[in-house]
Amino acid sequence: MMTIGRELQRRGHTVYLLGIPDVAHHASKGAVDFAAIGTAEFPPGALDSYLTLIRNVNLLTIRKGIDWAERMSRSLCRDATAAVESLGLDALLVDQCQTEGRTIADLTGVPYLSICNALNLEGDASGETPPPFLPWTPGEGRAVQRFRNRLGHQVFASMMAPIVTQTNKFRTTRRLPLLRNWEECISPLGTINNLTQGMDFPRGIQQRPMFYTGPYLDERPNEVPFPWEQLDGRPLIYASLGTLHTAKWHILEAIAHACANLPVQLVVSLGQWTQEDKTIALPGQPITVSYAPQLTLLARASVAITHAGANTVMEALAHGCPLVAIPLASDQPAIAARVTWAGAGVVVAPGQVTRKRLQRAISTVLEQTSMRMKAAALQQEILQAGGVMAAANVIETVLGDHLALRLNQQPN
Structure with missing residues (x-):
């Protein structure tokens, strides 16, 4: 994300990282601005505790991880919305794992794109693509595999349900329509994906635009010592x-x-x-x-x-x-x-x-x-595929076109 941010800043845009206090150093290393959110729920040191937790995954840590995500959802909806308005931001880039982008966009009217930094989490109702987190293979037209894949996507959606519930609690306080599932949080304008098509499974149904750019490599000189x-x-x-x-x-x-x-x-x-x-x-x-x-x-x-x-x-x-x-x-x-x-x-x-x-x-x-x-x-x-340059091109084109369309639709 910081690699993309640096490229956008090089092109003349002002870029902010919105994050909890523990990630401020990433903004500093990435040479972008920083705005702290979630300071009440996530004081300094909270991120280290969370990373220690998820290094050893079991049923208990999964539950605690969901608790973390629920608290993060609450603080992001509240504080990021305020930050967008106070900073006068024109657009948002939201990690696909963060389900709050839709709500922030609904409240502020600011468009957003989803960024896939790892594996695309979006479901595939055809059953062709297997669910995330499992070493399954594509359906390739086989009925049993497609049924298994569809069932897996339903299980994944149920795992995400507590986070959506937390987001809906916030949406209720702001009189926004409730979300039916977490996939409604993905940007309708599309997702920028750091894989390439040759490294991703084929999909039977693609509900939203998918921009395969390949990885966002940081080619700056690495100062890590090595013999x-x-x-x-x-x-x-x-x-x-x-x-x-x-x-x-x-x-x-x-x-x-x-x-x-x-x-x-x-x-x-x-x-x-x-x-x-x-x-x-x-x-x-x-x-x-x-x-x-x-x-x-x-x-x-x-x-x-x-x-x-x-x-x-x-x-x-x-x-x-x-x-x-x-x-x-x-x-x-x-x-x-x-x-x-x-x-x-x-x-x-x-x-x-x-x-x-x-x-x-x-x-x-x-x-x-x-x-x-x-x-x-x-x-x-x-x-x-173009990597970070291609990602920045997509961001400028898609969000630029959307902002221009919105301005043209405003009454004189």
């Missing part, structure tokens, strides 16, 4: 298992064992584990760093081992790098399913991780020319 002199010329394997849903230590150890028995050099970005009371000693003496200059390493890597987060997957493919995916939580199993469907890598389920299984998976990706060719083809598709 470049330790790279020795062997095929590079880059492993990063995320900063939110971080892998268990045994998975990192299995990756290291697998690479130690191959003629490769492993680089591991540890993320959360640098905060743990652990000795950072992995088999085979890989290069281990707290955080890595990821884009630069992916440009050199032969294989990326990832938790199948949308950002890392698309950044790897943007550099033509095939993948070994170990999906851990949230939408990662669904994104991993798209990796294998696109032919750009293989998946190893977390519960099936062993050093031998990972060694076979890495060897397969290294040796199969078809996977490298598919990753290279997706790299070209991402390049042609």
Whole structure:
């Protein structure tokens, strides 16, 4: 989002990040303005508590996550509406996961576009596209699969219902019509999607415009230190298992064992584990760093081992790098399913991780020319999609046309 914001600001627009106090530093790093919302419900430190919660997903944490979303919905509807009016904003860009954009737009008359930063959550009544968060495949005209997919979308909608209920409570106080489901919160003007069509499942029904732009890569110089002199010329394997849903230590150890028995050099970005009371000693003496200059390493890597987060997957493919995916939580199993469907890598389920299984998976990706060719083809598709420049073009065109139409409709 900050990458898009910087590009819009470069084009002469004034850009604000509206967020809870803990995200102010993102605005500073992104060189955009910031307006705090939700300060009563989310004092400084609240975000760290939430991220710690969702790193270990279970039924209890899911319930607490929904509680968080309900409180966020309440504060966003209240404070973001006030911020839009006080700042005199002309348009909004709303993360698709945030259901409050519709209500803010209804109250202020300001148009908005939805931004899909990970996986498109919109349902597909045809049953062709499987629901998010599950490693299912497209229906491809098969009745059983389509029925299963439609049922999955209904279950997902029921999971989102408490958030819609919270939003409707607010809408009632402002005498707005009630929302029937969360999908009514997606912008009718469309969604900007950071995947490409080649990395997304086909849809039977597309209710709203979908703009596939590819990933919003931040190509600014990365100041993260890295021991470049330790790279020795062997095929590079880059492993990063995320900063939110971080892998268990045994998975990192299995990756290291697998690479130690191959003629490769492993680089591991540890993320959360640098905060743990652990000795950072992995088999085979890989290069281990707290955080890595990821884009630069992916440009050199032969294989990326990832938790199948949308950002890392698309950044790897943007550099033509095939993948070994170990999906851990949230939408990662669904994104991993798209990796294998696109032919750009293989998946190893977390519960099936062993050093031998990972060694076979890495060897397969290294040796199969078809996977490298598919990753290279997706790299070209991402390049042609346009990334952040294309996203900014869509924003200027769609929202600009809408604002111009609204001005023309106003009485003299």
